[in-house]
Amino acid sequence: MNDRLQQLALFVRxxxxxxxxxTAREFxxxxxxxxxxxxxxxxRLGVKLxxxxxxxxxxxxxxxxxxxxxxxxxxxIEEAESAARGADRLSGVLRVALPPEYGVRRIVPLLPAFxxxxxxxxxxxxxxxxxxxxxxxxxxxxxxxxxxxxxxxxARKLESARxxxxxxxxxxxxxxxPASLADLTRxxxxxxxxxxxxxxxxARHSGLVxxxxxxxxxxxxxxxxxxxxxxxxxGVASASIWMCAAALASGEAVEILTDYALDPVQAYVVFPxxxxxxxxxxxxxxxxxxxLSPVHPLRKA
Numbered sequence: 568m569n570d571r572l573q574q575l576a577l578f579v580r581x582x583x584x585x586x587x588x589x590t591a592r593e594f595x596x597x598x599x600x601x602x603x604x605x606x607x608x609x610x611r612l613g614v615k616l617x618x619x620x621x622x623x624x625x626x627x628x629x630x631x632x633x634x635x636x637x638x639x640x641x642x643x644i645e646e647a648e649s650a651a652r653g654a655d656r657l658s659g660v661l662r663v664a665l666p667p668e669y670g671v672r673r674i675v676p677l678l679p680a681f682x683x684x685x686x687x688x689x690x691x692x693x694x695x696x697x698x699x700x701x702x703x704x705x706x707x708x709x710x711x712x713x714x715x716x717x718x719x720x721x722a723r724k725l726e727s728a729r730x731x732x733x734x735x736x737x738x739x740x741x742x743x744x745p746a747s748l749a750d751l752t753r754x755x756x757x758x759x760x761x762x763x764x765x766x767x768x769x770a771r772h773s774g775l776v777x778x779x780x781x782x783x784x785x786x787x788x789x790x791x792x793x794x795x796x797x798x799x800x801x802g803v804a805s806a807s808i809w810m811c812a813a814a815l816a817s818g819e820a821v822e823i824l825t826d827y828a829l830d831p832v833q834a835y836v837v838f839p840x841x842x843x844x845x846x847x848x849x850x851x852x853x854x855x856x857x858x859l860s861p862v863h864p865l866r867k868a
Contacts, residue, residue, distance in 0.1 A: 572644070574608040575637040577601050578616060582634055584705065585623045593705055638842055646846050658687035661847040664709035667694040668790050669834065672809055673726075674710065677858045681851065688847065696760070696788075707848040709837045710855075713761065721838040723852060726859045728807045730829035732770075733820040737800040744823050745803065748772070748779045755802030758783035759793045768805070770827035777827075794820070807832045834859075 580590045581601065591598045609616050616630035626634055645659070665674060670692060678690065693706055715722055734744070738755075745751055748770055758766070769778045785801055787793045790810045797804040797811075798819045809832075814820040836852045838844045844852070 570607075572641070574604055574611075576641055577604050578608055578630075579634060579637050579641065580705065581605060581617065581624055582626045582630060585625065587624060589705075642843060642845060656687060657685045657847050657850055659847060660689045660691055661845075661851055662691045662693055662704075662706045663851070664693040664695065664704065664706040666696055666710070666712055668810065669710065669712055670694050673834070673859065674855070677855070680858070681854050684854070685850070690851075706839065707845055708839075708852060711835045711837050713832060715835060715837065721840060721844075722835045723856070725834045725836055725855055727831040727833045728809045729831055730805055730807050731811070731822050732803060732805050732824040732827065732829070733794070733797050733811055733815070734803045734823050735798055735800040735820055736818070738797075738802065739821070739823070741800070746824075748777045748824070748827060751779055751781055751803060755785070756781050756783040757793055757796045757802045757804035758786040759805065760788045760790060770824070770829050772827050805829055 577590055577594065577596075580593060581587055584590055584593075587601050588598045590596075591601045594601070605617060612629075612633075614629040615627050616633060618625045618627055648658075663674075674692075682688070682690075693704065698711070710725070711722070742754060745754055748768065751768065766781065767778045768781050769776055771777075783802075785796055787796055790806065793804050794806050794811050794814055796802065797806070798814055803823065811820060815822065836855060838848065838852075
């Protein structure tokens with residue numbers, strides 16, 4: 568990368584991340600080196616681009632004017648190089664933010680085939696349950712489960728999965744199986760990552776939505792933890808088929824309340840707002856849309 572492109576690339580990531588040190592780590596440089604490079608860009612243009620404080624780095628008005636154009640210019644250069652190589656010769660690093668459990672079960676198994684198509688590409692799986700600022704964290708795209716918290720995201724639906732009520736055979740042998748949603752008040756319940764405090768569990772039955780106020784005895788902030796607790800015989804839980812298919816197949820858990828239908832869980836690919844997705848990001852998104860077929864195992868007839 569020549570000096571001018573390096574200056575622009577470091578400037579863009581410093582504004583996006585708000586940090587010289589974070590930019591330095593991403594580029595494999597020292598923090599003073601990043602600071603000096605951007606200072607050189609300011610001298611060359613004859614304007615102040617950044618406001619530096621002890622806590623954060625932000626753009627001046629001149630910096631904001633440069634940011635969007637610099638970002639577009641860098642992306643145009645990247646896409647021109649990709650076009651010259653061919654669609655199957657994408658290179659560089661694709662940074663994907665995603666929840667760990669969904670990533671492990673649904674995305675990681677798909678990566679070998681994607682790498683076979685794009686042998687020069689590298690992927691950084693930024694696995695976290697927290698919804699980070701995608702631009703600040705440097706993610707090219709994110710995979711999100713459930714309702715999207717910010718309508719400003721550019722999102723595409725990838726897939727959905729059935730949710731169901733489950734319990735261990737040992738629990739049912741000890742406590743019996745609930746026959747209705749109202750019966751849950753007499754059972755030990757396992758709350759999941761989306762639950763907080765006393766809450767209402769809702770499900771559709773005979774065409775109508777029933778709601779029941781419940782107070783789980785046990786909670787897990789992890790969907791894997793919810794299923795593990797159910798397998799251990801600790802109570803009744805709800806889980807997506809993504810998370811509990813193996814437990815159902817092995818007999819460690821069984822579906823209960825089969826006359827009730829829970830709302831499905833949705834998975835989306837999300838692009839950072841305010842900038843055009845890179846060719847790498849678009850290629851990965853397109854691949855996932857084709858590879859992620861609806862999950863049907865152990866579906867009710």
